[in-house]
Amino acid sequence: MKKLTITLIFFSLNAFASDHITLLIKEGLRNSFDVRSQKLNFEKNLNENSNSYAELLPTFTWSRGRTYSKSESYGDNGIANTDSRSDSMSVSANWTIWNNYSNIRNIQLADLSLDNSKLANKIAVQEYILNLLDSYLNYQLLLNDRGIQLSNVEQSQWNYDEAKAQATNGTKTKMDLVDSEIQLLNAKRSLVELKNQIVLAERRLNFVLNTKKIHKFEKIDMFKFMPYFENIFHQRFGSIVSNWKKRYRKENLAMLQAKNSLESNLTSLKQTKLNYWPQFSLSAAHEIDMSGKVNPETQENQRGNLSNSSISLNLTWQFWDWWATPRNVDNAKKDFQISRINFKQTKFQIKNEIQNIIDQYQMIKQSLKISRLTLKKASKQVEYSREMYRLGRTTLLRRQAAISNYISARNSLARRIKNEVMLKARLLAAMGETLIPEGVSLKWMNP
Numbered sequence: 001m002k003k004l005t006i007t008l009i010f011f012s013l014n015a016f017a018s019d020h021i022t023l024l025i026k027e028g029l030r031n032s033f034d035v036r037s038q039k040l041n042f043e044k045n046l047n048e049n050s051n052s053y054a055e056l057l058p059t060f061t062w063s064r065g066r067t068y069s070k071s072e073s074y075g076d077n078g079i080a081n082t083d084s085r086s087d088s089m090s091v092s093a094n095w096t097i098w099n100n101y102s103n104i105r106n107i108q109l110a111d112l113s114l115d116n117s118k119l120a121n122k123i124a125v126q127e128y129i130l131n132l133l134d135s136y137l138n139y140q141l142l143l144n145d146r147g148i149q150l151s152n153v154e155q156s157q158w159n160y161d162e163a164k165a166q167a168t169n170g171t172k173t174k175m176d177l178v179d180s181e182i183q184l185l186n187a188k189r190s191l192v193e194l195k196n197q198i199v200l201a202e203r204r205l206n207f208v209l210n211t212k213k214i215h216k217f218e219k220i221d222m223f224k225f226m227p228y229f230e231n232i233f234h235q236r237f238g239s240i241v242s243n244w245k246k247r248y249r250k251e252n253l254a255m256l257q258a259k260n261s262l263e264s265n266l267t268s269l270k271q272t273k274l275n276y277w278p279q280f281s282l283s284a285a286h287e288i289d290m291s292g293k294v295n296p297e298t299q300e301n302q303r304g305n306l307s308n309s310s311i312s313l314n315l316t317w318q319f320w321d322w323w324a325t326p327r328n329v330d331n332a333k334k335d336f337q338i339s340r341i342n343f344k345q346t347k348f349q350i351k352n353e354i355q356n357i358i359d360q361y362q363m364i365k366q367s368l369k370i371s372r373l374t375l376k377k378a379s380k381q382v383e384y385s386r387e388m389y390r391l392g393r394t395t396l397l398r399r400q401a402a403i404s405n406y407i408s409a410r411n412s413l414a415r416r417i418k419n420e421v422m423l424k425a426r427l428l429a430a431m432g433e434t435l436i437p438e439g440v441s442l443k444w445m446n447p
Contacts, residue, residue, distance in 0.1 A: 017220040018228040022437040028132050031210040038124040045117040052110035055103045058095035092287035099281045105271045112264040119257045129435040130425055135208050137418040139201040143219040144414050146198060148407050149191045155403055156184040159396050222414050228437045233424045240431055244354055251432035258346040265336040272332040275325045278317035285310050354430050361423045364416060371413040378409040
């Protein structure tokens with residue numbers, strides 16, 4: 001009897017898997033479209049924020065000019081022509097000291113907008129890392145499936161050859177041969193489809209990285225894989241589970257964004273209501289006018305200086321504008337109500353999301369224990385069925401069933417390990433913990 005040899009395929013050991021992920025994240029963040037776009041938005045908001053503070057300071061204006069003139073006059077002595085040239089230069093300073101809280105409210109709005117822009121940066125980075133991590137682990141799962149599927153094709157080919165030999169010598173029927181042939185064809189078809197899925201997954205991963213260089217990724221040992229945030233997760237998990245309902249409003253990035261939007265619309269509403277009342281503005285200005293006139297006969301520059309300072313207090317009351325102000329106030333109220341609804345909706349969504357992640361993580365921990373035990377049993381079943389087949393005490397179908405159980409158990413465990421890693425990352429992100437690996441710096445996020 002031909003000896004049957006089963007090769008159990010394991011992931012190749014990659015001791016630098018976490019470091020590899022860190023390098024990919026570092027490279028990907030430099031090229032991510034969303035992160036780069038948010039960076040530009042943040043820089044715009046930073047400029048607008050600086051401009052809002054500049055409105056509290058005086059402005060200075062400098063101007064310079066030259067004027068040429070020619071005139072004719074008629075008198076008793078005939079026609080007299082006069083040519084002249086005058087130079088002018090002025091420096092003025094203007095300072096608006098008070099304008100009914102308008103500048104102060106603009107600063108408050110600019111501060112909230114800048115804060116939201118910082119939060120949007122962090123959210124873009126967190127979502128990018130989650131996307132990259134998910135794409136990377138999905139690709140690794142497919143590589144694992146390929147190794148197992150290659151072993152399955154090899155085993156199905158051996159079963160078919162064995163069944164064919166037995167059908168030839170009459171110990172097996174043609175029906176047994178057909179069953180083995182169908183199993184072989186199914187295994188080959190699955191391998192062809194899997195290879196295509198690997199190509200697509202690799203292409204997607206390179207798309208997420210968005211680099212000119214096409215990366216090739218080595219297979220890692222998923223059963224020994226430990227993400228770079230593993231220690232942080234275990235340090236935080238206990239306090240997260242016990243206090244997350246009190247903490248998520250102050251730590252979740254989306255909640256902080258919704259809160260800022262609520263405050264921004266409330267500030268805008270207060271400012272719009274001031275349009276019902278007279279507007280007071282106090283401004284101060286100082287101007288120095290240095291101008292000169294050229295004497296056409298002597299060509300000497302006759303210069304004179306003029307200094308002027310002024311303080312003005314203006315009272316403006318637009319008491320009738322065809323109901324424009326009430327409509328603007330009503331719109332501002334609606335904006336505030338919309339932001340309050342969005343805040344409540346975000347609060348409800350985030351609360352359910354965190355609770356679901358915690359419940360799924362608690363479940364996946366129990367499921368992993370069962371999956372590891374199942375794989376252990378399936379591995380023993382493969383070894384036992386091989387020995388029983390060698391002794392002639394079991395059939396090829398029973399042997400194939402044991403191998404199928406092993407393949408299913410191994411794939412199931414690998415996917416649950418991947419799900420556990422993603423749940424850990426999502427929970428940390430939901431509680432405002434950074435997913436940026438140590439050593440990866442984004443200085444523009446914290447100016």
